[in-house]
Amino acid sequence: MKTDFLKYQAQTTPHPLAMEISHAKGSYIYDTKGKAYLDFVAGVSACSLGHSHPKVVSAIKDQVDQYLHVMVYGEYIQTPALELSKLIAYHLPVPLEVTYLVNSGTEAIEGSLKLARRFTGRSEIIGAKNAYHGNTMGSLSLMDYDERKKPFLPLIPDIKHITFNLESDINKITEQTAAVILETIQGGAGFIEPTDDYLTKVQKRCNEVGAVFILDEIQPGIGRTGKLFGFENYNCQPDIVVTGKGLGGGLPIGAFTASKEMMDSLSDNPKLGHITTFGGNPVIAAAALAALKEITSSNLIAETLEKEKIIREQLQHKHIKEIRGRGLMLAAFTESAEITSEVILSAQKEGLILFWLLFEPKAIRITPPLTISNDEIIEGCRLIKSILDKI
Numbered sequence: 584m585k586t587d588f589l590k591y592q593a594q595t596t597p598h599p600l601a602m603e604i605s606h607a608k609g610s611y612i613y614d615t616k617g618k619a620y621l622d623f624v625a626g627v628s629a630c631s632l633g634h635s636h637p638k639v640v641s642a643i644k645d646q647v648d649q650y651l652h653v654m655v656y657g658e659y660i661q662t663p664a665l666e667l668s669k670l671i672a673y674h675l676p677v678p679l680e681v682t683y684l685v686n687s688g689t690e691a692i693e694g695s696l697k698l699a700r701r702f703t704g705r706s707e708i709i710g711a712k713n714a715y716h717g718n719t720m721g722s723l724s725l726m727d728y729d730e731r732k733k734p735f736l737p738l739i740p741d742i743k744h745i746t747f748n749l750e751s752d753i754n755k756i757t758e759q760t761a762a763v764i765l766e767t768i769q770g771g772a773g774f775i776e777p778t779d780d781y782l783t784k785v786q787k788r789c790n791e792v793g794a795v796f797i798l799d800e801i802q803p804g805i806g807r808t809g810k811l812f813g814f815e816n817y818n819c820q821p822d823i824v825v826t827g828k829g830l831g832g833g834l835p836i837g838a839f840t841a842s843k844e845m846m847d848s849l850s851d852n853p854k855l856g857h858i859t860t861f862g863g864n865p866v867i868a869a870a871a872l873a874a875l876k877e878i879t880s881s882n883l884i885a886e887t888l889e890k891e892k893i894i895r896e897q898l899q900h901k902h903i904k905e906i907r908g909r910g911l912m913l914a915a916f917t918e919s920a921e922i923t924s925e926v927i928l929s930a931q932k933e934g935l936i937l938f939w940l941l942f943e944p945k946a947i948r949i950t951p952p953l954t955i956s957n958d959e960i961i962e963g964c965r966l967i968k969s970i971l972d973k974i
């Protein structure tokens with residue numbers, strides 16, 4: 584299988600992990616040799632309810648029996664997409680009530696940028712240094728990582744960068760600015776939380792100059808940080824909230840939500856301001872609706888904070904220098920990139936899935952499913968410590 588994988592599937596790195604998957608259930612992934620792996624990564628924060636959650640699977644099966652794709656997004660009324668959009672609105676503060684469903688996180692980012700430009704009639708977009716918003720041309724343009732951007736230049740113009748958490752940069756947001764886009768918690772950079780009222784101040788400045796404040800909740804959102812949306816932790820409210828990953832219950836999705844007044848600008852003058860064939864796909868929306876119902880009607884969100892406590896208690900070790908993040912969006916830092924890589928690779932051999940962060944080589948990603956049990960957490964942490972003991 585590995586030879587064919589390398590031959591026929593496009594690769595993202597020269598050294599993929601290339602684990603051969605048989606099946607996955609709950610907090611475990613099984614390879615084709617029957618070995619079980621405890622999953623501390625959850626498909627990079629996407630499988631919030633673990634693998635193949637019965638309510639998600641049942642919603643998918645029910646929908647498959649009704650209809651699959653019937654029409655491009657926005658023309659026909661399809662219950663799963665409508666109910667999902669209504670439930671998102673129910674859980675967001677006014678005036679965030681209209682959702683555009685798309686196919687991936689990065690597409691939702693693109694939609695949010697277009698919406699901000701269309702709504703304000705301005706072009707300048709301000710992003711943060713060390714941010715990650717996805718890999719399409721617009722999202723890539725927001726990144727300030729020259730080494731990764733260079734081969735793809737020229738990207739979209741009129742992008743500026745500020746330093747996340749640096750208050751003196753906030754005045755770079757002006758009447759020229761269409762939008763400021765930030766991750767609520769910077770992910771790839773090392774799970775960096777906003778300092779106390781940084782986001783409140785950015786929001787205030789955006790309001791003063793008429794810029795649209797966009798928060799990328801693709802990773803922290805949908806329950807991972809002790810609240811349904813990460814921004815609820817930081818006393819602020821975006822004009823556009825972008826979600827993805829955990830919203831899909833394991834299927835591909837992206838969404839951006841704004842006020843009706845703002846969102847209406849995408850459908851008029853010119854009409855068809857953003858269009859998609861498969862956005863709001865009924866099977867995916869049914870899975871997302873089941874996942875969102877389960878996450879919001881159970882104790883899972885509150886439990887993320889208890890589980891965070893257990894992880895912080897359990898991962899006391901001389902090689903763990905710091906644990907950043909909140910809830911079940913945690914990054915454990917060792918003193919070197921080499922140790923971090925050794926832990927991640929050894930863990931896989933021993934049946935524990937860990938992973939790297941995009942731009943911070945000393946960090947070990949710990950983003951398990953929200954459904955992981957306390958015992959599973961303790962077992963995973965024990966394995967990490969036993970690997971560190973040997974270093």
Ligand SMILES: Cc1ncc(COP(=O)(O)O)c(C=O)c1O
Binds near residue numbers: 802
């Ligand atoms: C904060 C953030 N924004 C955007 C994206 C892009 O989402 P997708 O990979 O679904 O396009 C990601 C994915 O890792 C992300 O973590």
